[in-house]
Structures are given as structure tokens and as C-alpha cells.
Amino acid sequence: MNGVGAHEIVIESNDHAIDFPDLQDKRAEDVVWAFRDRIMDLKKDPSFEYILVFKNSGAAAGASIQHTHSQLIATPMVPIRVKQKMRGAEEYYEQRGRSIFADFIRAEKEKKVRVVEENDDFIAIAPFASRFPFEMWVLPKNLVSHYEGMETRHYHSLAGIMKSVLGRMNKVLDFPSYNFLIHNAPLKSASLSYFTWHIEIMPKLVQTAGFEWGTGFYINPVAPEDAARHMREVG
Amino acid sequence: MNGVGAHEIVIESNDHAIDFPDLQDKRAEDVVWAFRDRIMDLKKDPSFEYILVFKNSGAAAGASIQHTHSQLIATPMVPIRVKQKMRGAEEYYEQRGRSIFADFIRAEKEKKVRVVEENDDFIAIAPFASRFPFEMWVLPKNLVSHYEGMETRHYHSLAGIMKSVLGRMNKVLDFPSYNFLIHNAPLKSASLSYFTWHIEIMPKLVQTAGFEWGTGFYINPVAPEDAARHMREVG
Numbered sequence: 020m021n022g023v024g025a026h027e028i029v030i031e032s033n034d035h036a037i038d039f040p041d042l043q044d045k046r047a048e049d050v051v052w053a054f055r056d057r058i059m060d061l062k063k064d065p066s067f068e069y070i071l072v073f074k075n076s077g078a079a080a081g082a083s084i085q086h087t088h089s090q091l092i093a094t095p096m097v098p099i100r101v102k103q104k105m106r107g108a109e110e111y112y113e114q115r116g117r118s119i120f121a122d123f124i125r126a127e128k129e130k131k132v133r134v135v136e137e138n139d140d141f142i143a144i145a146p147f148a149s150r151f152p153f154e155m156w157v158l159p160k161n162l163v164s165h166y167e168g169m170e171t172r173h174y175h176s177l178a179g180i181m182k183s184v185l186g187r188m189n190k191v192l193d194f195p196s197y198n199f200l201i202h203n204a205p206l207k208s209a210s211l212s213y214f215t216w217h218i219e220i221m222p223k224l225v226q227t228a229g230f231e232w233g234t235g236f237y238i239n240p241v242a243p244e245d246a247a248r249h250m251r252e253v254g
Numbered sequence: 255m256n257g258v259g260a261h262e263i264v265i266e267s268n269d270h271a272i273d274f275p276d277l278q279d280k281r282a283e284d285v286v287w288a289f290r291d292r293i294m295d296l297k298k299d300p301s302f303e304y305i306l307v308f309k310n311s312g313a314a315a316g317a318s319i320q321h322t323h324s325q326l327i328a329t330p331m332v333p334i335r336v337k338q339k340m341r342g343a344e345e346y347y348e349q350r351g352r353s354i355f356a357d358f359i360r361a362e363k364e365k366k367v368r369v370v371e372e373n374d375d376f377i378a379i380a381p382f383a384s385r386f387p388f389e390m391w392v393l394p395k396n397l398v399s400h401y402e403g404m405e406t407r408h409y410h411s412l413a414g415i416m417k418s419v420l421g422r423m424n425k426v427l428d429f430p431s432y433n434f435l436i437h438n439a440p441l442k443s444a445s446l447s448y449f450t451w452h453i454e455i456m457p458k459l460v461q462t463a464g465f466e467w468g469t470g471f472y473i474n475p476v477a478p479e480d481a482a483r484h485m486r487e488v489g
Contacts, residue, residue, distance in 0.1 A: 073464030081463025090464070098469030200468040219467070227462055228316025229308030229325070232454070233435040234333030 023066050025093040028084070029053050035086050038076065038194065040186035047178040050089065054201070055174065057091050058167045062206050067093040069101060069205050072166070077196025080223040097205045104202060105214055112213035120162055120215035133243050135250040136183060140176035143184045145247040150237035152225060153192060153246045155184060157218040164204040164211040181218070188222055190253040196223040258301050260328040263319070264288050270321050273311065273429065275421030282413035285324065289436070290409065292326050293402045297441050302328040304336060304440050307401070312431025315458040332440045339437060340449055347448035355397055355450035368478050370485040371418060375411035378419045380482040385472035387460060388427060388481045390419060392453040399439040399446040416453070423457055425488040431458040 031050050032042055039047065054072045061067055074089035075082040097105075111119040127133055127144050135143040135155055143157045157180060163169055169177075181199075188197065199220040204211055231237055266285050267277055274282065289307045296302055309324035310317040332340075346354040362368055362379050370378040370390055378392045392415060398404055404412075423432065434455040439446055466472055 069469075071465060071468045073468055075461075075463040079461065081461035092465055092469075094469070094471070098471055100468065100470035103470075198464040198467060200464045202468070221467065223461075226310075226314065226316035226458075228310040229433040229435045230306060230327055232433060232456065233306045233308055233335065233437070234304075234327075234329070235335035235338075236329070236333055 021066060021095055023095050025061055025064075025067065025091070027057055027061075027091045029057070029089045029091070031087045031089060037087050038185070038189065039074070039087065040182045040189060042182065044178065044182070047182050048175050051174050051178045051181070054089075054091070055167045055169070058203075058206075061091070061093045062167075064093070066095050067206060069094045069097045070203065071098070071200060072203070073198060073200035075198055077194075077223065079196035080198045080221075082196070101202070101205065105204070105211075108214045118162055118213055118215065120158060120217070124158060124160065133247045135187065135247050136180065138176055138180050140173050141180040143180060145243035145250070147243060149239055149241075149243045149246065151221050152239055152241035153188065153222045153250070154239075154243070155188070155220040155246075155250070157181065157184060157220070158215060159217070162212075162215045164208070164214045164216060166201055166203045166216045168210060184220065184250070187250045187253050188220070191249045192222055192224070197221060198223065258330055260296055260299075260302065260326070262292055262296075262326045264292070264324045264326070266322045266324060272322055273420070273424065274309070274322065275417045275424060277417065279413065279417070282417050283410050286409050286413045286416070289324075289326070290402050290404070293438075293441075296326070296328045297402070299328075301330050302441060304329045304332050305438065306333070306435060307438070308433060308435035310433055312429075312458065314431035315433045315456075317431070336437070336440065340439070340446075343448045353397055353448055353450065355393060355452070359393060359395065368482045370422065370482050371415065373411055373415050375408050376415040378415060380478035380485070382478060384474055384476075384478045384481065386456050386458075387474055387476035388423065388457045388485070389474075389478070390423070390455040390481075390485070392416065392419060392455065393450060394452070397447075397450040399443070399449045399451060401436055401438045401451045403445065419455065419485070422485045422488050423455070426484045427457055427459070432456060433458065 029050060032046060058070050061070055070091055070093045072091050108119050124142055133145045135145060141157055141159055143155055146156050197220060199218055201218050203216045204214050264285060267281060293305050296305055305326055305328045307326050343354050359377060368380045370380060376392055376394055378390055381391050434453055436453050438451045439449050
């Protein structure tokens with residue numbers, strides 16, 4: 020393993036202060052396409068094993084640049100947290116013969132209480148074991164493992180639901196600082212039936228403190244069912 | 255597993271605004287004894303498997319009470335992060351027949367560059383793989399696995415080095431918000447030769463952001479050698 024990496028900034032707009040949900044539809048679509056295009060290009064460098072796409076918005080979420088932007092970091096190894104997620108999904112698949120993501124989406128659609136919103140291609144959920152208040156996950160209904168492997172029409176659909184969900188968040192929580200990140204399969208892995216790429220959105224409302232650092236457990240004062248209901252109620 | 259737990263607050267002083275390093279020696283010693291006494295008492299309840307002792311100081315470190323205090327949380331299971339640490343230490347011991355903590359302390363004492371301070375019984379180190387700027391670990395030289403299993407005279411010595419190290423931190427970083435937490439062996443485990451209890455101190459200078467959440471890797475702009483040197487230089 021060498022220490023080579025890449026770090027890129029995606030400038031989302033020429034408007035300095037605009038947040039993602041207020042971008043024009045075409046502009047938001049350009050952003051999610053830019054993620055794909057940059058992944059495809061960086062992928063040509065064989066020293067990269069993983070690319071994390073993420074957004075830090077607001078100082079409390081660690082943003083050091085004010086202008087609306089998101090980021091890609093390419094790493095020469097698969098990160099430990101990604102390995103853990105992949106292994107968990109793989110074990111579930113081996114034991115039950117089904118994708119945990121398929122089961123998760125099916126169960127949430129039946130119960131409905133934690134669903135924030137869905138369109139033809141994506142569903143946004145306040146997950147059962149949310150670590151943070153108003154944490155949300157956005158998952159594709161077409162269970163592909165790689166973000167860059169999506170069908171063309173799905174990028175349009177993704178831009179739409181991300182604009183909508185982040186817009187709901189801004190209405191309910193009055194423009195909080197937030198992070199989102201794309202959990203993607205490793206660059207060099209084949210298409211995987213046990214893993215589905217997805218986005219985690221984490222509004223930065225509470226501080227991670229001694230208990231969380233010491234245990235890996237998270238104290239979350241807001242039930243995901245309540246979070247989802249508040250998010251659904253704003254239009 | 256049931257959901258029963260306990261949460262206790264240790265009031266460190268009747269002075270509202272005093273920080274740990276400014277406590278009188280006897281008072282600081284009372285605090286580290288209180289941790290032991292409360293562990294010994296909570297241990298009588300067989301439903302508890304682990305007790306985390308920690309301190310959140312300042313709003314940025316997640317403190318919701320201003321008055322100087324620390325906390326204990328007893329949990330009915332061994333937390334995932336503790337299990338991972340224990341497993342890592344056990345594997346090291348199985349492979350090499352030596353404690354990773356013994357090797358760690360020996361190596362750092364030889365190199366000296368990351369040692370902040372030591373007394374007869376404890377050593378404070380800016381660890382090689384610091385996740386956060388000015389992160390510091392305090393380790394007992396007598397390698398016992400359980401905080402509550404220390405010899406009586408060591409509590410005095412621990413209070414002394416904690417006062418001194420946190421005092422250095424306040425001088426170098428101008429009273430930052432910070433967390434510290436005691437990594438202890440599980441309540442019901444026997445005395446373990448592969449694990450040594452220790453304290454992690456984490457000044458809250460940077461935000462954990464998208465990259466850290468997505469990868470489990472930490473971007474730390476301050477080399478631990480520089481952090482240790484700054485800490486040593488203030489008296």
C-alpha cells in the first residue's frame with residue numbers, strides 16, 4: 020500500500036450561498052452526474068481502491084469552505100468502515116440468501132412509519148437504528164452495488180429526491196449544518212448482489228461526546244418515527 | 255439482554271466554574287477514587303457488563319451541564335468499540351506473547367518524542383496514530399486490566415498526572431472543550447494480561463465530518479510529535 024490519494028472539490032453552483040435543495044433541477048442533476056464522471060475518471064488510476072463522495076455543509080459539520088460544494092476523496096485502500104459494512108451485508112446474504120437492502124426496503128415500505136418520501140427509483144428512510152436525530156438514508160430501488168453503475172435515467176431521479184429530502188430537512192430544522200456521504204462498493208469489486216450503494220444524510224444537531232467515543236453507541240433523543248413524520252409533514 | 259442501565263454524575267467541586275487541573279490535589283484524588291467506588295458499587299448489580307467513565311467539558315465536547323462534572327454509564331452489554339479494542343489486544347498477545355501495552359510504553363519511552371510527561375506510576379503520550387490534534391493517552395506503568403483493580407497509592411498518582419496533563423492542555427490550547435474517557439476491561443472479566451486500562455483525552459478542536467464518518471479514518475493536521483513537544487514546553 021502506498022500513501023497516494025486524490026481529493027477533489029465539486030463546485031455545485033456559481034451562487035455562493037445557495038444550498039443543494041435550492042439548485043435548479045438541471046444543476047442538481049449535473050452535480051450527481053459529476054460524482055459519477057469523476058469516479059469513472061479516477062477509477063483509471065489503478066492505485067485507488069475506494070472513492071468516498073461526501074458533503075460537509077456548515078461549520079458545525081466541518082465545512083472549511085463556505086461556497087456550496089461537495090467532495091471526493093480517493094484512497095489507496097478500502098476504508099475500515101466500508102469493509103465492516105460490506106462484511107455485515109455479505110454475512111446476511113450468506114445466512115439468508117437475500118440482500119439486507121432488499122429486506123430493509125421491503126420492511127420499511129410495509130410499516131411506512133419511517134419512510135420520508137419515495138419516487139419511482141428511490142426511497143428516503145429515517146432508519147430504525149438512527150445514530151443521530153433526523154438521520155436519513157436514501158436508497159435506490161434498483162439494487163445496484165456501485166453508484167457509477169446506475170442507469171442513466173436514475174441520476175435525474177436521484178437529484179430530485181436529494182433536493183426534496185434536503186429541502187424538507189432545511190424546513191424542519193431551519194437550515195442545519197449537515198453531512199451526507201455515499202456508501203459505495205469498492206472500485207475494483209465486481210457487481211455485488213449483497214450490497215447496495217446508498218446515501219447517509221446526517222444533520223449536525225448534537226455533539227459526539229465521551230460516551231459515543233468510548234462505546235461506539237449513539238444516544239439519539241429523537242425517535243426515527245417522529246423524525247420521519249416531521250419530514251413528511253412539510254411539503 | 256435487557257435494556258437496563260445506570261447513569262451517574264460525579265460532581266467534582268462545589269466551585270461552579272473550576273476545571274479539573276485547578277482542583278486542589280485532595281479534591282482531584284477524591285474524584286478518581288469516586289470513579290473506583292462507584293464502579294465497585296454498580297458492579298454488585300449482575301445485569302451490568304460494562305461501565306464507561308468519561309468527562310465532557312465544554313459545549314463543543316457535548317457537555318449539557320456547565321458545573322464541573324464527570325459521568326459513569328453502566329450498560330447491560332460490552333460495547334462494540336470495547337470488544338474491538340479487547341480483541342485487537344488479545345490477538346497481539348496470542349501472536350507475540352507480549353502485551354501490546356507493554357510494547358507501546360517501552361517503544362515510546364525509548365523514542366521520547368511523543369512522551370508528554372511521566373511520574374512513578376503513569377505515563378502520558380501523544381499516540382503515534384492520534385485521530386485528533388493533541389489527543390493524549392495516560393497509561394499506568396503497572397499493567398493492570400481493571401481501573402478498579404489498581405493499588406491504593408496509584409489513585410493519588412493518577413490524580414496528579416491528570417491534573418498536570420489537563421493543565422498543560424489548557425495552557426497550550428487556551429481551555430478547549432474536551433472529552434476524556436477511561437478504557438476499562440469488562441466488569442466481569444478476570445484480570446487480563448493482554449489488556450491495560452488507560453485514559454484517552456481528546457481536545458475538541460476539529461469537527462468530525464463526512465470523510466471520518468464514511469471511512470473511519472481521521473484527518474489530523476497536527477503531528478503527535480509536535481503536540482507532545484508543545485505540551486512538554488509549558489510547565
